[in-house]
Amino acid sequence: MTHRFSGRTALVTGAGSGIGRGVALALAREGAQVVVAGRRRDPLDETLALIEGEGGKGLAVTADVSRADDLHALVATAVDRFGSLDVAVNNAGILEGRGKAVGDLAEADWRRMLDVNVTGVFLALQAEIARMRTQPDGGAIVNIASRLGVHSRLPGAAGYTAGKAAVSVLTRAAALDHIADGVRINAVSPGATATDMSFRDGESEADRAARMRTEVPLGRVSTVAEVAAAVLYLASDDAASVVGADLVIDGGSTA
Numbered sequence: 001m002t003h004r005f006s007g008r009t010a011l012v013t014g015a016g017s018g019i020g021r022g023v024a025l026a027l028a029r030e031g032a033q034v035v036v037a038g039r040r041r042d043p044l045d046e047t048l049a050l051i052e053g054e055g056g057k058g059l060a061v062t063a064d065v066s067r068a069d070d071l072h073a074l075v076a077t078a079v080d081r082f083g084s085l086d087v088a089v090n091n092a093g094i095l096e097g098r099g100k101a102v103g104d105l106a107e108a109d110w111r112r113m114l115d116v117n118v119t120g121v122f123l124a125l126q127a128e129i130a131r132m133r134t135q136p137d138g139g140a141i142v143n144i145a146s147r148l149g150v151h152s153r154l155p156g157a158a159g160y161t162a163g164k165a166a167v168s169v170l171t172r173a174a175a176l177d178h179i180a181d182g183v184r185i186n187a188v189s190p191g192a193t194a195t196d197m198s199f200r201d202g203e204s205e206a207d208r209a210a211r212m213r214t215e216v217p218l219g220r221v222s223t224v225a226e227v228a229a230a231v232l233y234l235a236s237d238d239a240a241s242v243v244g245a246d247l248v249i250d251g252g253s254t255a
């Protein structure tokens with residue numbers, strides 16, 4: 001068992017479910033105290049209970065990533081409680097309005113997707129960088145983009161795909177802007193991963209498994225643990241010279 005994050009404080013947005021919960025647990029298992037954030041309190045408390053049940057330490061804080069005030073308060077709370085912010089994983093995201101062509105997509109739905117998936121990452125970066133750049137050891141940030149961004153094509157999902165492409169590009173821009181401040185920024189772009197988000201409407205687990213056998217060269221979804229392993233690598237000192245990378249974990253879908 002390695003403990004790459006002992007004594008470090010990590011923040012994970014969207015940590016009440018799916019990939020965010022898996023990343024939060026993996027960070028705690030490797031010694032981090034983990035601040036878990038999202039809009040709904042109950043799922044965050046469940047994640048915190050899982051962390052504490054394994055002997056880890058953390059804190060649950062409600063925050064909406066589309067609100068700058070929430071993000072600054074979140075970082076301040078993490079630092080007040082644990083003394084620093086060393087790792088941040090900007091994972092919160094939504095996938096809504098699938099199946100609508102661009103010509104039929106409501107402006108409000110387009111704006112909402114970008115507000116959470118892009119501006120949410122931008123605002124989180126600002127709050128996190130503001131703290132990390134003042135610390136002697138800086139910090140490491142991992143943004144969760146998607147293979148459906150710059151890496152592949154999917155009709156009927158323009159709000160999501162354009163937003164995730166923006167997260168990949170924003171990651172590169174922010175990485176270049178802030179590596180001299182000691183803040184190392186990278187992205188992970190998952191393909192279909194074993195969470196609720198990867199189900200099509202009305203699909204069962206067996207349906208999804210059958211679809212994966214034809215859509216994904218590996219023949220299956222990625223597990224949350226596999227995506228979390230990539231996030232932890234980029235957040236750790238093992239990746240000390242990795243800056244502005246966008247690590248695709250998609251079973252070969254974009255190979």
Ligand SMILES: NC(=O)c1ccc[n+]([C@@H]2O[C@H](COP(=O)([O-])OP(=O)(O)OC[C@H]3O[C@@H](n4cnc5c(N)ncnc54)[C@H](OP(=O)(O)O)[C@@H]3O)[C@@H](O)[C@H]2O)c1
Nearest residue numbers: 014017018019039040064065092093146192193195197198
């Ligand atoms: N699963 C996949 O196949 C896949 C593939 C590629 C990329 N991704 C990306 O991976 C990330 C995690 O997705 P997932 O599959 O784990 O889905 P998920 O279970 O739906 O997780 C998304 C999380 O984000 C939180 N969230 C949503 N809007 C928020 C907001 N405005 N402020 C704060 N938190 C918010 C949600 O909690 P609340 O509702 O309580 O806020 C939820 O816990 C997303 O960015 C997604 O786009 C997923």
